[in-house]
Amino acid sequence: MPVWTLYGIRRGIATTSWPGKDGPTQPGVLGLPRYHADRCRDNCRGCVDVCLPGALSFESCEAEERLALDYGKCIGCQLCTEACPNDALTKSNDWAFGVRNRDDLIWTEALQSPPAEEVTRKIQKYFGRSLHVRHVDAGSCNGCESELQALNNPYYNLHRLGIFFTPSPRFADLLLVTGPVTYAMQGPLRETYNAMPEPRWVMAMGTCAVSGGASGGGYSCGHGVEEFLPVDIYVPGCPPNPAAMIHALLLLLNRASQHVQGGQVAH
Amino acid sequence: MKGAIERVLRPEEIPQACFDLMKAGARLQMAYAWFPAPGQSVEVAYLAATASHEPFLFLRCSLPADSPHLQSLAPQVPLLGWYEREIQELCGVTFDGHPEPRPLVLHEGAHPTMPPLDPRYQPDEMMPFTSGPWDRPPVEGDDVQTLPFGPVRADVLESAQIFFYYIGEAILHCHPRLFFKHRGMEKRFEGTLPSLGVVLAERISGVDSIAHSLAYCQAIEAACACEIPERARYLRTVLAELERLYNHLHYFGHLCHTTTLKVGEAQGKLLAEQSKQINGMLTGSRFLRGILKPGGLRRDLDLSTLPEKLKRLQPEITTYLKSLEETNSHLDRLITTGHLPLQMAYDQGATGPVKRASGIQRDLRCDHPYAAYDRLTMNIPVRTEGDAHARVQIRMEEIHESLSLIARAVKDVPEGPVSSEISNVSGGEGLGWCEGARGSTYYCVHLDNAGRLARVKIKSPSFSNWRVFPLTVHDTNMMDYAINEASFGLTMAGCDR
Structure with missing residues (x-):
């Protein structure tokens, strides 16, 4: 019979040094496409026609049509990057899309001033460096669950950051919701939220939870958590990779800074 | 239907055709309905797998749009039971003599104005829903306890509710309530x-x-x-x-x-x-x-x-x-x-x-x-x-x-x-x-x-195995439940769609 303790010791430490030390945690994994407005020409609509969740659209702006991009609806299918003849939309490794304001996911020409940090000071005061999370699956495709489960594998080892999943909403500080919210999960979602002690926070994890994504709408789905509960952090991605999830959790705790403002990634 | 040998039958010929197939060693895989001419007719189709390297068989029959009926095959072909209930709720075809005439995919309290998979049902119309009591088997006896588990379960798990009827440590009956995650994905393909x-x-x-x-x-x-x-x-x-x-x-x-x-x-x-x-x-x-x-x-x-x-x-x-x-x-x-x-x-x-x-x-x-x-x-x-x-x-x-x-x-x-x-x-x-x-x-x-x-019909493996899994839970004990569920390797999203 194998001695599992010895097995574990022999196997050694498998945990990534991120986010303590910088470095790519997900080599090769594509993020959401990057938009280069100066290269968009002729209003060809190539990208809009292949965008299933409607993240790309045309909006009227001073008598001319202009491309509008909402990362909150983007599922990272990369079809627009293949459809664009001018490379206005390119594949990228931009994955840290967790934001505090929904508007920050909408692409704008000019960068806005950094978001106010008052809300998050409060959370630092209450929770210091630890956080307990209750997850509710409100109709996901299980891609988000698979990556949430990966947070507790030895590589990401979420416990080392003082963040824990808790079975009961009574002990939870954060409600982490995946999925567009189906009609049948509306009740259980509300009940879970109501069972949490105050102060409490809500995170919309994945494009479905942010805006409905590829499955929102229709006869049985809503368009994200916002329709039912106040959301504090939005994390688009289909699914967000585990590092993006950790970044969003640290952002909530004010232990990481927001990378995306006005739909643009700060470099 | 390309990829299968097709037979067009009259509705009354379907049961015998299915029984003959089974006698010949074929196994039915799924059934579904769709609307080739909305408002005029609805078509029900059955897919069967025959011997190795032989083509699949595809039986289809057309029903009038006005109160479509078919004989239920679930008493003889249990694996069709869930498919028939799904067709009943999403496409409006009634199956006569169904042994489990309870809601499956759409929970009690959901009232779509017409069958949601009818193309005339607007793609962005949310169906009205008022949470209703769940139709589950009644139980008698002083010692029998009940335990609702879920839909929000421990750890990071997909949403599903398992209702246990148990005596001490022994599980008498386990009754899952699934489809909390039904997103209507088949409808999303339309158009x-x-x-x-x-x-x-x-x-x-x-x-x-x-x-x-x-x-x-x-x-x-x-x-x-x-x-x-x-x-x-x-x-x-x-x-x-x-x-x-x-x-x-x-x-x-x-x-x-x-x-x-x-x-x-x-x-x-x-x-x-x-x-x-x-x-x-x-x-x-x-x-x-x-x-x-x-x-x-x-x-x-x-x-x-x-x-x-x-x-x-x-x-x-x-x-x-x-x-x-x-x-x-x-x-x-x-x-x-x-x-x-x-x-x-x-x-x-x-x-x-x-x-x-x-x-x-x-x-x-x-x-x-x-x-x-x-x-x-x-x-x-x-x-x-x-x-x-x-x-x-x-x-x-x-x-x-x-x-x-x-x-x-x-x-x-x-x-x-x-x-x-x-x-x-x-x-x-x-x-x-x-x-x-x-x-x-x-x-x-x-x-x-x-x-x-x-129309896109999806038959996912978890839909099949979720039907089977509860049957292995009866007469076991609470301690083994989670292990047994894990041994099946199921997903909810695939089952619920």
Whole structure:
């Protein structure tokens, strides 16, 4: 019979040094496409026609049509990057899309001033460096669950950051919701939220939870958590990779800074 | 229906035709309905698999739109029970004499104004819902306790409710309430271009992205008689086996979690993580998304470093699985747990490793080859014990088989283009299938005259196995429940859609 303790010791430490030390945690994994407005020409609509969740659209702006991009609806299918003849939309490794304001996911020409940090000071005061999370699956495709489960594998080892999943909403500080919210999960979602002690926070994890994504709408789905509960952090991605999830959790705790403002990634 | 031999029957001929098929050794796979002429008629179709390498059979009958009725086949063919209930709720066809005439997909309290899959039902119309009491079996007796578990469950799990009737530690009856996650995904395909439908197929069940998108692509390719290039066939095989690999490795991590083997859990999940990272480096997606399209692949893949990466992983996997098989405390929880007899597995529609653990040696990769599986020989493991340990052993052998298949496919893959042109899709119908990590996945697609999707029916393996799983819980005990559930390797999203 194998001695599992010895097995574990022999196997050694498998945990990534991120986010303590910088470095790519997900080599090769594509993020959401990057938009280069100066290269968009002729209003060809190539990208809009292949965008299933409607993240790309045309909006009227001073008598001319202009491309509008909402990362909150983007599922990272990369079809627009293949459809664009001018490379206005390119594949990228931009994955840290967790934001505090929904508007920050909408692409704008000019960068806005950094978001106010008052809300998050409060959370630092209450929770210091630890956080307990209750997850509710409100109709996901299980891609988000698979990556949430990966947070507790030895590589990401979420416990080392003082963040824990808790079975009961009574002990939870954060409600982490995946999925567009189906009609049948509306009740259980509300009940879970109501069972949490105050102060409490809500995170919309994945494009479905942010805006409905590829499955929102229709006869049985809503368009994200916002329709039912106040959301504090939005994390688009289909699914967000585990590092993006950790970044969003640290952002909530004010232990990481927001990378995306006005739909643009700060470099 | 391209991809199957078709028979058009009158409604009253359907029962006898199905019984004759079963006598001849065929097994029904699914049933569904759609609306070829909205407001005028509704068509019900049955899919059956015959002997290995023989074509599938597709029975279809047309019913009048005005109060459509059919005789229920569920009393004789139990695996059709859920399909009939689903058709009843989503397409409005009544099945006379159904043994379980309770709501299944749409919960009590949901009142769509017309059957949601009728094309006249507006695509963005949310159905009215008032939470209603759940119609579940009544129970008598002082000692019987009830325990509702879920839909929000411990840890990070998908939403489902399991209702236990139990006496002390013994489970008398377990009654699952599923479909909390029903997203109406089949409706979402309506009116979509076939080239975009693949994005939806990838999101039916995230961890089965390749199984679903591959079956979908093959259905479209069948509908328009498109031959894909040889290189694409091999690359699809590699992708499908990579998906099986990370799913099976995660399965062992989760199983060890339920048997409280902590280091085993950590190691299983670490191996799954490493496997996902290999996926990410190869395709840009940890879930192998955004690579398949009808006609082949969206872009070529560089396989040069893949064999070396897997070779490094292989000894770790071998040691890990061997250690699990030598751990008595772990095996004690698996052997004889959740016994599924062969006849029950066959009648109730079990699929994938679950079916093969109960003595049914069928695998679509071998019996109805697709991609490059007919060019690669493979061994299909089978067990007759039908318990949790048998289900575990099947997956262990499949992991080794997957690694071997990938190595051989990478060696044999020819150079050349990776996609062919898709043309002439209007009015086509096609059947596609794939043996995913969890079992058989079928897609039936119907295209309209404008070349857009009119109906896409998805048969996912978890829908089949969720029907079977509760039958193995009766007369067991509470301590074994989580282990038994983990041994089935189910997803909710695939079942609920």
